[in-house]
Structures are given as C-alpha cells and as structure tokens.
Amino acid sequence: MTQSGAQAKASVWNGGQSPFKVSYGKMMMWFFLLTDALTFSGLLASMGSSRFLHDIWPDPNHVFHSVPFFSSWDAPLVFVSFMTFVLIVSSVTMVLAVHAGHCNDRKGVIKWMLWTIIGGVIFLACQAWEWTHLYHAGAWWGSHPSLEATPVSQFGHYFNTHKPLVTETLANNPEMALSATHDFFNYFFTITGFHGLHVTSGVVLNIIILLNVVNNTYEHRGHYEMVEKVGLYWHFVDLVWVFVFTFFYLL
Numbered sequence: 001m002t003q004s005g006a007q008a009k010a011s012v013w014n015g016g017q018s019p020f021k022v023s024y025g026k027m028m029m030w031f032f033l034l035t036d037a038l039t040f041s042g043l044l045a046s047m048g049s050s051r052f053l054h055d056i057w058p059d060p061n062h063v064f065h066s067v068p069f070f071s072s073w074d075a076p077l078v079f080v081s082f083m084t085f086v087l088i089v090s091s092v093t094m095v096l097a098v099h100a101g102h103c104n105d106r107k108g109v110i111k112w113m114l115w116t117i118i119g120g121v122i123f124l125a126c127q128a129w130e131w132t133h134l135y136h137a138g139a140w141w142g143s144h145p146s147l148e149a150t151p152v153s154q155f156g157h158y159f160n161t162h163k164p165l166v167t168e169t170l171a172n173n174p175e176m177a178l179s180a181t182h183d184f185f186n187y188f189f190t191i192t193g194f195h196g197l198h199v200t201s202g203v204v205l206n207i208i209i210l211l212n213v214v215n216n217t218y219e220h221r222g223h224y225e226m227v228e229k230v231g232l233y234w235h236f237v238d239l240v241w242v243f244v245f246t247f248f249y250l251l
Contacts, residue, residue: 023225025225025226025229026225026228026229026232029229029232029233030232033232033233033236036198036236037236037240039194040191040194040195040240040243040244043187043190043191043194044191044243044244044247046187047187047191047247048247050183050187051183051184054176054179054180054183055165055169055176056159056163056165056169056176056177056180057180057184058158058159058180058181058184059158059159059160060076060077060248060249060250060251061076061077061160062076062158062159062160063134063139063158063184064076064077064079064080064130064249065077066079066133067079068129068133077249077250079126079130080130080245080249082126083123083126083127083130084241084242084245086119086122086123086126087119087120087123087199087237087238087241088238089119090115090116090118090119090120090123090234090238091234091235091238093112093113093115093116093119094112094113094116094231094234094235095231096108096112097109097112097113097116097227097231098224098227098228098231100112100224101218101223101224101225101227101228102224102228104219104224106213106216106219109213109224109227110210110213110214113206113209113210113213113227114210116206116234117203117206117207117210120199120202120203120206120234121203123199124196124199124200124203127192127196127199131189131192134185139185140185140189141185141186141189141190158181158184159177187248188248191244191248192244192248195237195240195241195244198237198240199237202230202233202234202237205230205233206230206234209226209227209230212226213227
C-alpha cells in the first residue's frame with residue numbers, strides 16, 4: 001500500500017470520518033431497529049404458524065366491526081382503517097420535520113413534529129378504545145379458558161358462519177373454535193400491545209426532541225440530526241403497523 005493510501009485509510013478509521021459516511025448515532029439506531037424487526041417478525045411468524053394449525057380462524061370482519069359512538073353500525077375494518085390512515089399521515093409529517101431540519105428551519109421542525117405527536121396520540125387513543133371495546137365484549141388475554149364456562153354463543157359471532165366448515169365446526173367441534181379464538185386474542189393483544197408500547201415511546205421521544213428544538217438545542221449544535229434519528233424510529237413503528245394490520249385485520 002502506498003503512503004498516501006495508508007494515510008487515507010488511517011484518516012477514515014481513526015475517528016476522522018465514518019467509513020460508511022453515517023454518524024455513530026444513526027448506525028446504532030439502525031442496529032436497534034434491525035433487532036426490533038426480528039422480534040416483531042418472530043411474533044408474527046408464531047401467530048401465522050398458529051393460524052395455519054387451526055382449521056378455522058376468527059374473521060376480522062366480524063371481530064373488528066364497531067365504531068366509537070355508533071354502536072348500531074356494522075362497519076367492518078372502518079375504524080382500524082382510520083387508525084392506519086392517522087399513523088401513515090404522521091409518518092408524512094415526520095418526513096416534513098426531518099426535511100425542515102435539513103433546511104435549518106426551526107419553526108418548520110416545531111410545526112411538523114407537533115403534528116406528528118398529535119397523530120401518535122390519536123392512534124393510541126383509538127387503540128385504547130378498541131382494546132376496551134373488545135374487553136367488554138369478553139375478549140382478553142387467556143379469555144374463554146374452558147368450554148363449560150364459555151357457551152358457543154359467546155364466541156361464535158367472531159367467525160364467518162356462512163362458510164360450511166365454520167358452521168360444522170361450531171356445531172360438532174366447539175373445542176376447536178374455542179382454541180382458535182383463544183389463540184387469536186392472545187396473539188392480538190400481545191402483538192398490538194407491543195406495537196402500542198413502541199408508539200408510546202415514540203411519542204415520548206418526539207416530545208423530548210420537540211422541547212429541545214423549542215429551546216434551540218439543535219440550533220446551537222448546528223444540525224438537527226436527532227430529529228432524523230427519532231424519525232427513523234417513527235417510520236419503523238409505522239412500517240411495523242402495516243404488517244400488523246395485514247396479518248390481523250386483512251388476512
């Protein structure tokens with residue numbers, strides 16, 4: 001290796017500049033998101049295998065059909081579609097906040113991060129309502145522990161009874177339907193709860209970053225990289241919800 005080549009290599013690896021042109025903080029965020037993605041993948045894969053082992057499975061159109069303040073409505077997936085829309089919009093506002101940071105537009109960062117926080121809070125409020133509604137309908141972790149204590153009429157409405165296999169199973173093998181319902185809600189509350197915890201932590205992080213922006217912390221540093229790093233986390237949370245939405249509400 002020539003002397004100039006050795007000097008160039010030394011300047012890259014001895015702290016002068018990142019070999020990948022990525023800051024240490026952003027690289028660690030990517031590592032964290034990778035491990036977190038593996039966790040969600042494991043949970044969703046476990047749920048998928050459980051569903052594959054059951055001959056019947058609760059129909060999302062029958063489970064998620066309620067809308068707040070309109071108890072008489074039968075609107076399958078309308079409410080959760082609204083939740084998804086809000087979270088996707090919040091991802092757009094986060095993009096705008098990061099862009100404003102790149103332009104050193106402090107007021108723009110404040111405005112768009114505030115809207116991002118509002119979107120996250122709305123999503124969490126919607127999820128809290130959905131959980132509460134399902135709880136009052138008799139669904140929870142470990143719900144329906146025994147057939148004797150749980151008549152078929154209490155969980156049969158979660159299935160599409162227009163399918164012959166479902167009707168036959170409910171009539172002749174209610175234990176199978178009970179097991180499917182039990183597994184469905186255990187996975188549902190575990191995975192959506194884990195995701196809700198991520199959204200909550202993302203809202204808290206966004207509030208902290210917003211307060212720092214208001215106090216000119218990043219203005220004094222000369223860059224808004226922290227906004228970009230928390231933006232990576234927020235986009236990850238939104239992307240995970242797309243998979244959760246697909247697995248639980250569409251399939």
